[in-house]
Amino acid sequence: MKKSWGWAGLIALVLCLSVTFLAGCAKKSALKETALVSPESRPAAKASPAPSKSTDDAAAREKARRDQALREQALREAAAREAAERGKKEAAARATAIMKELQIPDINFDYDKYNLTPLAQSILKAASPAFVKYPAYKLVVEGHCDERGTGEYNLALGEKRAEEAAKYLVDLGIGKERIKTISYGNEMPLDKGHDEAAWAKNRRARFVIFPPVK
Incomplete structure (x- = not known):
């Protein structure tokens, strides 16, 4: 009876060692395959699309248009101020001339x-x-x-x-x-x-x- 258990234990030990060895080989093989994958073969991350030249041109044109509108508005306001000041001076000169004409x-x-x-x-x-x-x-x-x-x-x-x-x-x-x-x-x-x-x-x-x- 003791001899029977001795052989059985030996067989069980051999089987366990075999399973452990095979599992280790499989793991190493998987790691090796992973390491052998080339970086070039991996899918590249998607980059944000660069602004197109047409978009840049449109933005530049819009900025130029706004700047031109501001310049024109400033010129109109300056002209209006000059006209108002000129009108005041002309009115004052006219009033002075009338008063002089009316003097008795x-x-x-x-x-x-x-x-x-x-x-x-x-x-x-x-x-x-x-x-x-x-x-x-x-x-x-x-x-x-x-x-x-x-x-x-x-x-x-x-x-x-x-x-x-x-x-x-x-x-x-x-x-x-x-x-x-x-x-x-x-x-x-x-x-x-x-x-x-x-x-x-x-x-x-x-x-x-x-x-x-x-």
Whole structure:
């Protein structure tokens, strides 16, 4: 019985060694085959496609178009600013020219009188066409007196002088609603002297022009 188990054990041991040997050979063969596979035979990873030349050209054209549009817009804006500035300067120059055209020299009166002298009438006649031409402009006529007489008397006399000048301008075609009058009596002398030459200058009507309100 012991002899029978001895042979059986020996046979089993041989079989186990054979199986182990064969398994090891198979594993080595698989590893060898794996090692023998060439890198070139492996499938290459897919690379991202490079941008085509046509795509680059289209992008460049679009950028150039946008840049050109921005340049043109900047030029238009600059031209508009220049035109606006030029318009302001032209308007200011025109307003200055009109004000100069509308200026009326002072007219003078005889002592204690308010009627217009021939010289005063000729001055107002020469000035009236400009006021007819520019109806939006208004006028204040100031009446002044010399220092002789009471303050109350001179205020009344100055008012009569201003009203007489205003009435004459209305008769020349200037709308009455465009003219106002005010008297300063002897409160605002043009010449502060105390002789006939100074008094003659101070007996006057002064004309103040007002441009249209914007």
